[in-house]
Amino acid sequence: MFEMFGMEPSRGLLFYGPPGCGKTLMAKAIASECKANFISIKGPELLTMWFGESESNVRDLFDKARQSAPCVLFFDELDSIAVKRGNNVGDAGGTSDRVLNQLLTEMDGINAKKTVFVIGATNRPDIIDPALLRPGRLDQLIYIPLPDEPSRLQIFKKCLRRSPLSRRVNLQDLASSTAGYSGADITEICQRAGKLAIRDVIQKSTFVGKLVAMDGAEITRKHFLGAMERARRSVGDLDVMKYEYFAHKFKQGGSFEEPAPHVEQVKPPVGHLELKVAEDVDASMDEDLLY
Numbered sequence: 704m705f706e707m708f709g710m711e712p713s714r715g716l717l718f719y720g721p722p723g724c725g726k727t728l729m730a731k732a733i734a735s736e737c738k739a740n741f742i743s744i745k746g747p748e749l750l751t752m753w754f755g756e757s758e759s760n761v762r763d764l765f766d767k768a769r770q771s772a773p774c775v776l777f778f779d780e781l782d783s784i785a786v787k788r789g790n791n792v793g794d795a796g797g798t799s800d801r802v803l804n805q806l807l808t809e810m811d812g813i814n815a816k817k818t819v820f821v822i823g824a825t826n827r828p829d830i831i832d833p834a835l836l837r838p839g840r841l842d843q844l845i846y847i848p849l850p851d852e853p854s855r856l857q858i859f860k861k862c863l864r865r866s867p868l869s870r871r872v873n874l875q876d877l878a879s880s881t882a883g884y885s886g887a888d889i890t891e892i893c894q895r896a897g898k899l900a901i902r903d904v905i906q907k908s909t910f911v912g913k914l915v916a917m918d919g920a921e922i923t924r925k926h927f928l929g930a931m932e933r934a935r936r937s938v939g940d941l942d943v944m945k946y947e948y949f950a951h952k953f954k955q956g957g958s959f960e961e962p963a964p965h966v967e968q969v970k971p972p973v974g975h976l977e978l979k980v981a982e983d984v985d986a987s988m989d990e991d992l993l994y
Contacts, residue, residue, distance in 0.1 A: 714810065715821035716843035717781070717836065719828040720946055721938040723887030724847045726824040727779060733822065734775040741775050742768055746783035749802060757798055758805040765809040765819070773818035781823035787832045803832055810840050828949055846950040849885055849938065852878050858886050862893040867921040877927060883936055883943075895930035896922050 718726040727743070734741035742764070749760045768774045778784075788800045810821060823841055825831060835841055850858060856878040863874075881889060900922045908916035 713843050714819075714839065715823065715841040716845055717828070717831070717841040718822065718824045718845055718847050719826070719949070720847035721849060721885060721942060722826050723885035723937055724849060725886050726847050727777070729847065730775065730777045730822045730824065733820075734777075737773070737775065737820075739773040739775050739818070739820070740771040741777065742771065743777045743779060746778060746780040746785075749784055750798060757802045761802060761805045761809060765812075768819045774820070776819055776821050778821070778823045780825065782825040782827040782830055785823070785825075785831050785835050787830060788834075803835070807834060807840070844953055846946065846953075848946070848950075849883065849943065850889075852882070855881055855884065855889060858889045859893065862890050863922070866893075866897060869921045869923040871924050872922065872927060873924075880931070881934075883938070883940075884934070885936075885938055888934065888937055892927070892930045892934050895933065896926040899926040899929050 718729060720726065730743075731741060744764060749764070750757050751760070764776070768776045784799060784802050784806065786799055786803070788803060821841065823835075828844070836844065856874055859874045859877055877892075881892070884892075900920065903926075904916050904920050
């Protein structure tokens, strides 16, 4: 389709958004739908203490992806290796800058015959180097927000698909009462409810035996109420506003870089300036008289 219009497809995209919203699962789903190989790497895993070995790890990673083409190369925690160059104060060897330069070189060197698609994921899109986001690299920026109510309902069903669940548990009510929770927070609620159910079985087994206690055991509404009492949101309202601001700014054609604050130049008063000039002239005349 792209060849018919004389265009080249995009080589990469960047997922950004709050933590725990399924950016990694989204990348795996893309590879599965495209029937391509999937290579996942976390940014800090490429960094080593030896000079030059970090760049070698990047080269070896892209060589492996080219040999496995068609391949989806996923960089998790991309902000750890793609920080804006020149801002790494205290990095004597400049490791982060050299790794980023090698990453840019490898992305530009991807042959069109080798189908390698690069996906990055980050929680800090504001510190990513702009050179990595230019057209031809990670030029597609996709915001992954917090799940809405239908998405939260599907997350509950996914987490509890293998669990013995009581018929009195209404998953729709749980999805409605967890507004503002991320997918990771909902997973924690389900795991905590399961732990409470296991605790009840253990306590019951001390009186009637293990087999009798496990017979008909299930996760009830009481367990979910106990789990919700200790539930917490990992993403605050201020964080959500920040990510929505980034998404709105990108839609308007802007970038993640904040504009430099405008500093007005303060000029001295005219009278003070004339007085200073007169003092300089008097001082120079006194020096001439001395000689």
